[in-house]
Amino acid sequence: MGAGSWGTVFGQVLCDAGTPAVLCCRRPGLARAINERHENPEYLPGIALTPALRAVTDPAAALDGADLVVFAVPSQSLRDNLTRWAPLVPAGAQFVSLIKGIELGTCKRMSEVIQDVLDAPPDRISVISGPNLAREIGQRQYGATVVACTDEGTAQLLQKACHTRYFRPYTNTDVIGCEFGGAIKNVIALAVGMAVAMGLGDNTKAMLITRGLAEIARLGTALGADPQTFAGLAGLGDLVATCASPLSRNRTFGENLGRGLSVDEASSMNGQIAEGVKSSESVLALARQHGVEMPITEVMTAVMHAGLPVSEAAALLASRSAKPEWYGSGR
DSSP, X not given: OOOSHHHHHHHHHHHHTTOOOEEEOSOHHHHHXXXXXXXXXXXXXXXXXXXXXXXXXXXXXXXXXXXXXXXXSOGGGHHHHHHHHGGGSOTTOEEEEOOOOBOTTTOOBHHHHHHHHHOOOGGGEEXXXXXXOHHHHHTTOOEEEEEEOSSHHHHHHHHHHTOOSSEEEEEESOHHHHHHHHHHHHXXXXXXXXXXXXXXXXXXXXXXXXXXXXXXXXXXXXTTOOGGGGGSIIIIIHHHHHHHOTTOHHHHHHHHXXXXXXXXXXXXXXXXXXXXXXXXXXXXXXXXXXXXXXXXHHHHHHHHHSOOOHHHHHHHHHTOOOOOSSSSSOO
């Protein structure tokens, strides 16, 4: 449900794994291009898609008889979309979220939004998170991901459904950790992109990535995640890929800010949703509710939503007081 870059590519992954998949598009022209030319020219120009992937525009046709319903829409539109699709969803279907964001207002993770609207128990809801840059996977380059569900058996079924020669899924029962890793890394990638455009070097990037991971782990563990998750593909792996690659929408958005564009100007140039822009507000709200210190997130939220100049953002991060790297280490 959703024919952006990652939704389209994951549909292809399912087909390559022997799991028949139907892609639900909003625009008839895009559906025709996928069915007739086997290409998504809007989001993945030049990528040849498998002919096995079929596209439709009618949500009822896409959902008819589906055992597995995969959601790949922008995080802030998920609730409205689910409300429209709910009467069409087959009884007993399993749900999968590819979405990396936190809902504004409620501060809920995407699996929680699915649970709210579809009244589905946690053991029917899985999330997929990891270093999954869509264009590379669309080219069938080697990659891996994490398939997370509170029920190990459900995670294993999804693992089998999307395991190909080039795409290796690992299972995890830590849904909370995987979702926070996927959502917060987008905020950190904004900061890295901004630093790159300002001419700052690898030391600065390494600092932001490492301290960003500390922010992700602090908030995640405060909300019940397993700290080990953040050392894996859904934590460090996803963070490194998103911060290091020019294919990352969030890093590219940050670069545009670092070049002097306003948030509105960067949004119009980006063409696709940079999830970290909206989710930064929700992440910061959660951090404040739980007394978790997240200085990079705080500064980036001020840039995105309070008009803080980029030059001042860099100075704020650089001027933080010196302190121990770890607390409670006995040293």
